[in-house]
Amino acid sequence: MNAEDIMRRNAHPLKGDDTIESAVDLMEKERLRHIPIIENDDTLIGIISDRDxxxxRYSIFSDKRLDDILQKPLTTIMKTEVFTVHPLDFVADVASMLSxxxxxxxxxxxxxxxxxxxTGRDLLDTLVQLMGADQPSSQIEVKVSNVSGQLADVAAVFKDHGINVTSMLIYPDKQMAYQILAFRIQTMDARKAIASLEDKGYEIAGPTMPDMGGPASS
Structure with missing residues (x-):
């Protein structure tokens, strides 16, 4: 997935000679925190944030009346060194760079x-979508040894139960010899699959079953 797949095509840009007041109005109307500043040919020349x-309003022009401040052009407050991304950049790389x-x-x-x-909100929405958390589903996290073949073996258990896997993430465990396989599966009752995994000797890192006070068990 690339940046162009999740970007907001209407970036709500303003021009450098637009006023601070126009930026305030646009931010309030569209609930924006950042506004790109462009020239007439769409060339990017700066960016402003709600903090700017x-x-x-309260600092750099503090000796002037608020009305005068709001009529200042955006060129007086915009940042001209702008970090940009290319539409073909991978979303994961964009998230890493922003972080x-x-x-x-x-x-x-x-x-x-x-x-x-x-924006960060776009990236968060994309993460939710990629993880399948926006659809009815369950998540199972399985602790496995950091050796080849573990992913295929665990996935085979879901296949045996006729359960579709909608997403999967891998992240390191606190113990370096292990890793966590986090599966999002299309079922609201994962107990049989969990029992089968435990029968095969796998440790279930999650979900935690409230009535048992610990990791799920058969």
Whole structure:
């Protein structure tokens, strides 16, 4: 999945000579936290955040009246060093870069031309979709040795029960010799599959069964 698959194609851009007031109005109307700033030919020249607007209203022009501040052009507060992503960048790479740079949004651009916007909310929504958590399903986490063949063996148990796997993630366990296989499966009752996994000697890291006070067991 690439950036172009999840980006917002209407990035709600403004021009550099638009006023701070216009940015305030647009942020409130569209519930935005970031606005890209472009020239007439869609060339990206900057970006502003809701923090930039707040700082402008209460800090850098503090000796002026609020009405005067709001009529200032966006070029007075925008950041001109803008981190952008390419529409063909993988979503996972975009998420990693935003996390590394500690930013919550990035314009999507080709040859400095704005074509969209990606926010942290877009990435979170995509994660939920990729994990299948937006559909009726159950999650089972299985602790396995970090050796080849474990994924296929565990998946075979779900196949034997006629259960479809909608998504799967692997993450390291606290013990380096093990890893966790997190399956999202299309059933609301995973007890039989859990019992079969335990019969085969697998440790169920989750779900926790409330009536047992610990990991699921048969």
């Amino acid at each position: 607007v707040r700082d402008a 590394e740079k500690r930013i919550n949004a990035a314009p999507v651009a080709v040859d400095d031309k704005l074509i969209g916007m990606i």
